[in-house]
Amino acid sequence: MGSEFDFSGALITYISVIGSLLFAIITVSVAGSFVVGGKTGPLAVLSILRLAVEDWLSTSPRRIWAITKLTILEAIRRKALLVGVVFAVLFLFAGWFLAQPASDPEQQVKVYVAFVMRTIAFLIIPMVLLLSCWGIPEDIRVRSIHTVVTKPCRRQEIVIGRVLGFTAIGGLLLAIMGVVGYVWILRQLDAKGRERLVARVPVYGKIAFKDREGVDQKQGINTGDEWMFRSFIEGGTKSRMIWNFEGLDAFNLETADHLPMEAGFQVFRSYKGNMDRGITCQILVVNPDTEKRAVAPLVTSRDQAGKIEQTDNAFEVKEFRENLLQLARRVVDDEGNELDLFKDFVSKGRLRVEVLCLPTQQYIGAAGPDLFVRLPDKPFVVSYAKGLLGIGLLTLMIVVIGVCASTFVKGPVATMTTFFIVLVGATGRAFLDTIVDAKWVGGGAFESIYRIFAHLNPQTELPSTLPFKVMQLVDGAGVGFLRSVRYLFPDFKFFDLTPYVAYGFDVPWTNPVPPNSGALLPSLIITAGYLLPWIVLGYFSLRLRELEAK
Amino acid sequence: MESESVIEIRNLTKIYRDFWGRKKVRALNQLTLDVKKGEVFGLLGPNGSGKTTTLKLLLGLLFPTEGEVKILGEPATNVSKNERIGYLPEETYLYRFLNAEETLDFYGRLFNIPAQVRKDRAKELIEMVGLKHARRRQLREYSKGMTRRIGLAQALINDPDLILLDEPTSGLDPLGSRDMKDLIDKLKEKGKTVVMCSHLLADVQDVCDRIAILFEGDLKVLDRVDKLLVDEGVTQLKTSQLPENVIREVEEVLKRHGASLMNVDHPTSNLEDLFIKTVRESKERPGQRHVADGKPTAAS
Amino acid sequence: MSKLTGLQRKLVYLVGILVLFIPIIVLGRPDEGRTATGGDQGGTLARMRREYDLKESSLGKVDPASASMNLVLLGMRGIAANILWQQAIDLQKTKNWAELRAVTESITQLQPHFLKVWDMQAWNLAYNVSAEWDLVRDRYFWVKEGLKFYQQGVLQNQKYGEMQWRTGNTYSQKIGRADEWKQFRQYFVKDPNTEAFPSGLDPEINPEGKDNYQVAEKWFRDANRTIDDTGIEQHVMGRPLFRSYPVRAMIEFAQAKQREGVFGDITKQAWETAAIEWSQKYGKEEFDSPGGMVHLEVTEKDAKEMQDRGEDDKLNWVYRYQDMCNYRYWRLRCFVEREQNTVDARRDLYNGEVAAAKGDFVEARKLLESGMEKYDTMIRKYPELLEQMETVEDAMVAMIAWRSVLQIESAPVPDDYPLKSVWEQNAGSVGVFNTEYIRRKGLYNK
Missing domain, CATH: 3.40.50.300 (P-loop containing nucleotide triphosphate hydrolases)
Known part of the structure; x- marks a missing residue:
């Protein structure tokens, strides 16, 4: 799972980036001031720093709150909340367009939930972007800011107050729209659909494969799908998909008579076979310490009292649907011994599960998250709220960037800048990383252009004459520039929590579950990490410029 | 200090x-x-x-x-x-x-x-x-x-x-x-x-x-x-209403001392003073109006 | 007005807004042609739009997300559609079917009058997406989604017979000819989603509970009528071929019934009607050709007369068009199939093959031999039928079944038997027919 969020690595990168940035800024400004102002220059820089420390030490919550309140009042009195009306109108009529009566509820829920959350994001984000980018420049333009900075109000208080104010506006709208959206979803769905509104709490395992000879492999077979996410095992061979679960002892399994799991396998048939029946699979439970193994009996029916009546040793895969599996606690091994799933197979909270495909020449495929232990569901509201929090954090980030940008450029430019940063952060980060980390073949911009016109493929060596060296040098400088500004763009992929909510999963705190890439804690950390530097930047920008409209 | x-x-x-x-x-x-x-x-x-x-x-x-x-x-x-x-x-x-x-x-x-x-x-x-x-x-x-x-x-x-x-x-x-x-x-x-x-x-x-x-x-x-x-080069006299002949006399006295009468007229308060005075008066006596002969009359 | 306070004024505005909403809702409610209940006719505007064929203005039928996007993008909906299209491809790649469906909907709403968009997206759902699902009932669901898309496309583009033809073609091909045709045709009259459709019929797909070929025939007829009415030509295929589709759907209906072991009046009647339609209506239709206006129904006597009149060139074109549509074969086929002997031959062969597959060898041999006899009679009467592979195939498969029965019973193949000449002529390609034999056997065994 390549997209795990590496917390310690992130911290180290963060500290090193901030550190080197500070170092660079101070060195450059001291050196620059020396060149410009001689001996007094560096002294001036030092006095600026001293003043900055003083300013930050005298930060007052009351003043921040004054600016926050002002910002909120401004937005409200300037009718920014009208966007809420747009929202209401959209939802008044949305039902007309989204209804697909014949579709099954599973699909409908996804579409409705995704629609609500995306609409909320699409309405709030442009609004806060515009608000935050125009607030301070407008203040400077009409010189209202003169009445503020001639009071004992510190510049960072203006920035923080603005950030909080715009975030509060966004948060307020988010809350209102969230509630309206929630009610709307409930009203759109029939009883059966509402049942599908859940937040499943999965415990994922680490996946591994065995090939047809029973040799360990990282990946299974590719059956020709362009999307390499899942890989397949062949039926009727020693091929296995293996999941190693951990931390199962943290959950109270003592009273349960089964282990609830859910599978979402894909099927690949090399011949048609019986089209009316699914491909059958078997689940083996293995004790990771003793290697004791047995076929897991799956509960197929229960009596009225809820007691297990019948079990089956195999199940048919229903593709693209939730395959709920109840692994019965009472397990019988090959020799006919009666064993207890939780006592004899779960060892120190660890359990290995092996899946095999029964029919020969048929294939089943899965990726890591396709089999998980399903803990008791949380209410849908929980994941919905977490998803909205993700939008809220995104809003906060955009506000911070917007406000900071607006401290040194005018409204339109700030808007463009912020929009660009958001755009790159949301769509281009992976691309940026590829270029900066030199994983890009074919060279930089000029080299690529040359290669295109010269019909050279990326592997061909370029002649090492001077013009080419210059070209590569220029390209290198470009990449160097990108490397230095890379961390300016927050990686927004962590903020997209909508898929979890729409697909009925609880939003994970720590590691994103592929193919999604969002998780709550990383987005919180990213937000926190970007917050302070941007605000400090905004502070200095306001402090070091003449607040005169030009 | x-x-x-x-x-x-x-x-x-x-x-x-x-x-x-x-x-x-x-x-x-x-x-x-x-x-x-x-x-x-x-x-x-x-x-x-x-x-x-x-x-x-x-x-x-x-x-x-x-x-x-x-x-x-x-x-x-x-x-x-x-x-x-x-x-x-x-x-x-x-x-x-x-x-x-x-x-x-x-x-x-x-x-x-x-x-x-x-x-x-x-x-x-x-x-x-x-x-x-x-x-x-x-x-x-x-x-x-x-x-x-x-x-x-x-x-x-x-x-x-x-x-x-x-x-x-x-x-x-x-x-x-x-x-x-x-x-x-x-x-x-x-x-x-x-x-x-x-x-x-x-x-x-x-x-x-x-x-x-x-x-x-x-x-x-x-x-x-x-x-x-204060303009040290100019002396300003302020008197009560003077007849024409008295003014001529004063002029002669001044001439004798080598000074000249630069300007003789009635002092007026500046426009600002007048405006303030008028407004203040009208606040005290509402309804009063200015008429052609310059005498204030009460409104009907 | 000035007597009102700010608050009162705002309240008046609010009431005004709400009052104005009422006519918007009454007038503007869209036509919900897609509800399960058969539904609401929509508001006045929707109705008038239908009446006056102003469906272009149903650009209003855009889902809110894309409507807001449209608003923001102003004139750039082409770009928006492109972005969505890209998104749809990604969603398909990552197997996010529900979102794919929603995005597809948005694309068509952004570009409701691009026939290619409808065709491509509906086809994608019916053919590509459906094939991704493992269970047949899931596949059938996506075929239906594709069909619903086509029908929506027809509603938005009523002047183009092409869209109707494509709808009909999906009804006939995808449901009647797919690998899963057997299940699909059953589902067509008895939907597997019994919860949503307790009657077994999806009202948007098959409201009257007809056979899929009968529904397809209706769509093909509509397509022809639309082209007649609007004069807007289709660009799918040559006109003579295109016009034959309603009758071909009838023929396919009869064939499908036979494939499913249904013989007797239904099929006989169907062939009878098809024969008349083919020769009397379709065959009499005039087509433009370089040799002048021609029609395909030309008997030998007619041909002779034409030659006498020196219309050799015209006659040539008739033959060319006939070849294009395989006119003579189908004409003959319809006439042959409606005969009792043919019906009996087919019934016996089918039942014989089924019996053989099920292991009832005595019955099988009896039926197969009787069937071969009658089939032989048919071929003797109409030897030109052998020009078509289909005729040969049916004979060969029957004989392979018959021979395998003989083998099991350890009986020798007699020196002379019906259809012997067919066997001998095609002995070289027995392997090919054997494959077909095995395929059918599998089918009978289910």
């Missing part, structure tokens, strides 16, 4: 540059002056003479090209000096979506004033500037005069020691102007230091102790007002 300096300006120069750093305007040139505690100081000059620039440099809104400014003993760029300063900008750049109470509450918060004090002070100031009837209206609905007054109120919210007023009477009708001047007198009585800039001589002459006259960034005149306005 008998009176301490509240403002010390030394060799202050400000050059505005364009985007490319090229010199555009020399707005202020080597200005040096002090303002003493408790005085009302006027900065005079035509538009563009550098008055407002000086004020903004004092407040740290602009940074000097050369020279230095100390205000209340601190450099102008220190924010903490603002605790004791009140500033009324040239036009009142207040937040137009706030009403009078909210405005004062907002600026009060910026001084970190506790809620109750803030509330009392706001009430007091609103009454003082006569906006009680309009305290709940958003400033966007205010007339220019009202905006000026609420601007003054916000400048006084922290009970400042030093008050900087940029064109305090601009946009005010003569009555409002008078009120403003009375207020400045009151502030002076309380021992506050006031620095105002204006291009209206009349304003300044009434209230200022000392004035500086700037022209195109240069300081031209700096002195006490009473001294400045």
Whole structure:
């Protein structure tokens, strides 16, 4: 799972980036001031720093709150909340367009939930972007800011107050729209659909494969799908998909008579076979310490009292649907011994599960998250709220960037800048990383252009004459520039929590579950990490410029 | 030192540059002056003479090209000096979506004033500037005069020691102007230091102790007002009504002493005085009207 | 007005807004042609739009997300559609079917009058997406989604017979000819989603409970009528071929019934009607050709007369067009199939093959031999039928079944038997027919 969020690595990168940035800024400004102002220059820089420390030490919550309140009042009195009306109108009529009566509820829920959350994001984000980018420049333009900075109000208080104010506006709208959206979803769905509104709490395992000879492999077979996410095992061979679960002892399994799991396998048939029946699979439970193994009996029916009546040793895969599996606690091994799933197979909270495909020449495929232990569901509201929090954090980030940008450029430019940063952060980060980390073949911009016109493929060596060296040098400088500004763009992929909510999963705190890439804690950390530097930047920008409209 | 300096300006120069750093305007040139505690100081000059620039440099809104400014003993760029300063900008750049109470509450918060004090002070100031009837209206609905007054109120919210007023009477009708001047007198009585800039001589002459006259960034005149306005070369006589022959006699007496009568007429109060007098009178006796023969009559 | 306070004024505005909403809702409610209940006719505007064929204005039928996007993008809906299209491809790649469906909907709403968009997206759902699902009932669901898309496309583009033809073609090909045709045709009259459709019929797909070929025939007829009415030509295929589709759907209906072992009046009647339609209506239709206006029904006598009149060139074109549509074969086929002997031959062969597959060898041999006899009679009467592989195939498969029965019973192949000449002529390619034999056997065994 390549997209795990590496917390310690992130911290180290963060500290090193901030550190080197500070170092660079101070060195450059001291050196620059020396060149410009001689001996007094560096002294001036030092006095600026001293003043900055003083300013930050005298930060007052009351003043921040004054600016926050002002910002909120401004937005409200300037009718920014009208966007809420747009929202209401959209939802008044949305039902007309989204209804697909014949579709099954599973699909409908996804579409409705995704629609609500995306609409909320699409309405709030442009609004806060515009608000935050125009607030301070407008203040400077009409010189209202003169009445503020001639009071004992510190510049960072203006920035923080603005950030909080715009975030509060966004948060307020988010809350209102969230509630309206929630009610709307409930009203759109029939009883059966509402049942599908859940937040499943999965415990994922680490996946591994065995090939047809029973040799360990990282990946299974590719059956020709362009999307390499899942890989397949062949039926009727020693091929296995293996999941190693951990931390199962943290959950109270003592009273349960089964282990609830859910599978979402894909099927690949090399011949048609019986089209009316699914491909059958078997689940083996293995004790990771003793290697004791047995076929897991799956509960197929229960009596009225809820007691297990019948079990089956195999199940048919229903593709693209939730395959709920109840692994019965009472397990019988090959020799006919009666064993207890939780006592004899779960060892120190660890359990290995092996899946095999029964029919020969048929294939089943899965990726890591396709089999998980399903803990008791949380209410849908929980994941919905977490998803909205993700939008809220995104809003906060955009506000911070917007406000900071607006401290040194005018409204339109700030808007463009912020929009660009958001755009790159949301769509281009992976691309940026590829270029900066030199994983890009074919060279930089000029080299690529040359290669295109010269019909050279990326592997061909370029002649090492001077013009080419210059070209590569220029390209290198470009990449160097990108490397230095890379961390300016927050990686927004962590903020997209909508898929979890729409697909009925609880939003994970720590590691994103592929193919999604969002998780709550990383987005919180990213937000926190970007917050302070941007605000400090905004502070200095306001402090070091003449607040005169030009 | 008998009176301490509240403002010390030394060799202050400000050059505005364009985007490319090229010199555009020399707005202020080597200005040096002090303002003493408790005085009302006027900065005079035509538009563009550098008055407002000086004020903004004092407040740290602009940074000097050369020279230095100390205000209340601190450099102008220190924010903490603002605790004791009140500033009324040239036009009142207040937040137009706030009403009078909210405005004062907002600026009060910026001084970190506790809620109750803030509330009392706001009430007091609103009454003082006569906006009680309009305290709940958003400033966007205010007339220019009202905006000026609420601007003054916000400048006084922290009970400042030093008050900087940029064109305090601009946009005010003569009555409002008078009120403003009375207020400045009151502030002076309380021992506050006031620095105002204006291009209206009349304003300044009434209230200022000392004035500086700037022209195109240069300081031209700096002195006490009473001294400045006395023209030693002219003696003015004021008498009761004189018949024509007496005037001729006086003229002859003057001739004998080698002086000439420059001008003889009836003293008139200036237009401003007249306007104020009229308004005051009409307030006292409502309904009275001015008629052709100059005699006031009662309305029917 | 000035007497009102600000609050009162705002309340008046609010009431005004709400009052104005009422006519918007009454007038503007869209036509919900897609509800399960058969539904609401929509507001006045929707109705008038239908009446006056102003469906272009149903650009209003855009889902809110894309409507807001449209609003923001102003004139750039082409770009928006492109972005969505890209998104749809990604969603398909990552198997996010529900979102794919929603995005597809948005694309068509952004570009409701691009026939290619409808065709491509509906085809994608019916053919590509459906094939991604493992269970047949899931596949059938996506075929239906594709069909619904086509029908929506027809509603938005009523002047183009092409869209109707494509709808009909999906009804006939995808449901009747897919690998899963057997299940699909059953589902068509008895939907597997019994919860949503307790009657077993999806009202948007098959409201009257007809056979899929009968529904397809209706769509093909509509397509022809639309082209006649509007004069807007289709660009799918040559006109003579295109016009034959209604009758071909009838023929396919009869064939499908036979494939499913249904013989007797239904099929006989169907062939009878098809014969008349083919020769009397379709065959008499005039087509433009370089040799002048021609029609395909030309008997030998007619041909002779034409030659006498010196219309050799015209006759040539007739033959060319006939070849294009395989006119003579189908004409013959319809006439042959409606005969009792043919019906009996097919019934016996089918039942014989089924019996053989099920292991009832005595019965199988009896039926197969009787069937071969009758088939032989048919071929003797109409030897030109052998020009078509289909005729040969049916004979060969029957004989392979018959021979395998003989083998099991350890009986020798007699020296002479019906259809012997067919066997001998095609002995070289027995392997090919054997594959077909095994395929059918699998089918019978289910």
